Amino acid sequence: MDEILTNKLRILADAAKYDASCASSGAVRRNKGASPADKAGLGSTSGMGICHAYTPDGRCVSLLKILLTNYCLFDCAYCINRRSSNVKRARFRVEEVVQLTVEFYKRNYIEGLFLSSGIVRTPNDTMEQLVLVAKTLRQQRGFRGYIHLKTIPEADPWLIEQAGLWADRLSINIELPTAQGLARLAPEKNGATIATAMGQMHERIAQARDERRHFSPAGQSTQMIVGADDSTDAHVLQTSDSLYRNYALKRVYYSAFSPIPEASAHLPLKPPPLQRENRLYQADWLLRSYGFSVEEIAAGGENGMLPLDIDPKLAWALKNRDRFPVDINTADREMLLRVPGLGSRAVDKILSARRHVALRLADLARLTTGLGRARAFLIAADHHPACLIDRLDLRQQLAKPAAQLSLF
Amino acid sequence: MAGWRIALKPGADLAGFRLAVRRLVAAAVPPEDVVWEIGDAPDLFGGIGNGSGVEAEESIETGEGGPIALPRAMTALIEAVICHRDPERYALLYTLIWRVLHGERALLEVSSDPLVHRLDRMRKTVARDLHKMHAFLRFRRAETPDGGEHFIAWFEPDHFILDAAAPFFVERFRALTWSILTPDGSLHWNGAELIRGPAADRQDAPDSDPVEAGWRGYYESTFNPARLNTTVMRGHMPKKYWHAMPETAAIPHLVQSAQARVKTMLETEAALPLKRQPAKAVAAMAKQAPESLDALNRIIAAAAPFVPGATRAVLGEGPMAPEIAFVGEQPGDQEDLQGRPFVGPAGQLLDRALKDAGIDRGKSYLTNAVKHFKFEQRGKRRIHQKPTTGEVTHYRWWLLKELDFVQPRLVVALGGTAALALSGRAMPITRSRGEATFGTRRGYITLHPAYMLRLPDAAAQAAAYESFVADLRRSRELASA
Structure with missing residues (x-):
């Protein structure tokens, strides 16, 4: 691997690491087709997913999690890649991402690819590039490993739906628990647009499942940043609960807002305790698998916040x-x-x-x-x-x- | 009392154990009378006797034992526990089998039983070892004699899981040539066949790979120093695995520098952007939707089809702002070959009906709800497949956008698929035939001409045709009104 590519990889992995989701679970087996690329196909998926390594922050490395580019026209205060940040920028070519994925996969470093991107030119252009990477991997390389695409809710609906043809899982980040928080910290984003895109994906995924078609078979997930605005745990859990109910999301990931280099002045000075994220994950399990309601969970704490010292x-x-x-x-x-x-x-x-x-x-x-x-x-x-x-x-x-x- | 000594091969000797169990059960030998041994040169059922000089009543060699019926969950448990390195595994398993066959049929359901609990823990240990091998094994690239890629890995499993691990790697790396070397044996896959080889040595595997530097760079960059938590890392990835994983060389430095990096982040004040704000580019972002029918058509032509089969997109054709736009289901075989809508048998029937209804095809717009020919190849023939509701919905955004550009005075849905695409919900033709509203558009619902071609007898065809032409006349009146 040449040095330029290695450096790009460093920048664009660093830029992607604040996305908490790394799961490689829930995929269904891809059929082996008849084309030469399929016969020489590479890869498989395992129902439970595999963590191929752990970094010293205790987080799992399952997918090659990178951005296509960290140039971005949006200016979301919580994000290291916002246009007003002075972070180093880089941009992959489609073929470079394909190459990296395949070479890493062949050495058993990863389960597949998690690809997201900063918004360049337009949301449509950006989404098109993301789809092109996935399509190239599947069609030209016969890649049968896991692909998670971050979808850009501001892109046109047909483009988001094209992503479902190639990806195992799609996700649209809700970013913040409340629409007010989003309006304040992410001026180019819009809560209603995000909800519409999630609703659209939910409908298509459910339809495809009923019709036994291959369309984002591992469903969709989302991520919420915790501690960047003043939402309480109860707010966060109410939002998750409605996401699970309305859009049948596979997972809501919580990402405790973490100090970043080049932080924006709009952010709280001190990050929230990491324990808060942990308690939210536990509460999330109680919601999904233990028959608890948001009200019951919230009543265990004070003023809408979960206790940090006990589960x-x-x-x-x-x-x-x-x-x-x-x-x-x-x-x-x-x-x-x-x-x-x-x-x-x-x-x-x-x-x-x-x-x-x-x-x-x-x-x-x-x-x-x-x-x-x-x-x-x-x-x-x-x-x-x-x-x-x-x-x-x-x-x-x-x-x-x-x-x-x-x-x- | 008779004693039985059973010698099995080293490793996970499932075949030997199964044979022994069948014969021991047939001879009704209780677990406390069996001594299980593991030898390099197993004398399978040779030595018999318990040292007291009392011969067994029956030699196992001659004893016949057929298959034993066990609950399915037990077979899975046995297959896993057999791989455990604990020399007691055979004795424990045989005790379990004995108890299940002697009055405790549901024993496995009692997870609190000390024996079940112990075996379950052994099963979990083996499963974890297997999982970690799938996860932490790393291939390094070498070359085959003919210059191709040969991926070689060195791994040291805790238990006898090499054979159990093989199917995962075969399935995943079927098209590659690879070898897995362990101290207990090796596996070699040449793209077609799996060969079991002898125990190997660490030096037999390559000691580096050109991609590893890039991988290590990725590993370092994906680490977030603000969340340092080595306890969790070590819980999931114990140190014993590190030597075979190239990225772990970065760990000591990452851990040492983490605190200082976080301190710098927290102490650095928010900086003003160095570059000018790209106001123009931000404003231009909003203009991303296609601005003309041509632009939309280019998008449709370049996009991947949402249906199987599908060789190319067949776009709509006709003048802008027509009186009527006709929407069909999807292009057929002929349409796909010629790249134009309504040119096959159904299209010819439509032409005739249009003429009879006094509508000029050249002055109408014709298009399809689904832009690709969905078919199944059967021999040389391409058999039309009806698009599903989900597939029709995938194409809906394009269709509505297309009509926004075309601006017909009336939209005629030919058949149920078109009605579904235009209205967004299923509409049976028999009940909804006639005038309709699609969103804010004036519309009309009638048959698809292909429906008439499928009718079995001439009389029914003629009647359907008459009613179809009547519908077309009515839509002409509506459009010009």
């Missing part, structure tokens, strides 16, 4: 102690899912095992690693936390792991 399920349970303790040998699935420390897999194992044996604490210890948090909230064949649940210092006890005692 949102535990926070909810501590404020709803009258619902506990729960008997693991008789409680229904819905209630077991609400016990702090029990995940959905542990709950399924409990339900299956208790048909054959009466579960004791020792059994439970083999079914979940969250027993420490769970035991105050449940009854087992040999365990009743009679007074534990009412203890005033229960929160403190569970928030911090007990200090190690040393023998002297």
